[in-house]
Amino acid sequence: MTTNSSTGTEKYGIGDLRAEARHARAELASTLDAIEYKFDLPKQLRIKRRRLTHALRQLGEDSPAALVGIALGAATVVGVIVWFGASAVAKNR
DSSP: OOOSOSSOOOOOOHHHHHHHHHHHHHHHHHHHHHHHHHHOHHHHHHHHHHHHHHHHHHHHHHOHHHHHHHHHHHHHHHHHHHHHHHHHHHHTO
16 A cells, blocks of 8 residues: 555545634634633623623513612611721721
8 A cells, every 4th residue: 555645644635624724813802802712801791790680681671679678678778888987987986
């Protein structure tokens, strides 16, 4: 059995090479996008805020009582924190 290549590598056609280059460019672009996302904190915060907003809207549509309960719980927590802070300031005077 004889081979045409002395180095043992397969010969690729121009179409195969172009497809491989396209695949490599797409993979590089994906990697660069992931790196950019990881280091772009404002973008991460915007995306997370949009996801949270969407989830809360969806919850409001599916179960308005649960959304009201969450809002009241959050308001209570904030109120308690402010109360304890104001009490601490008043005691130190």
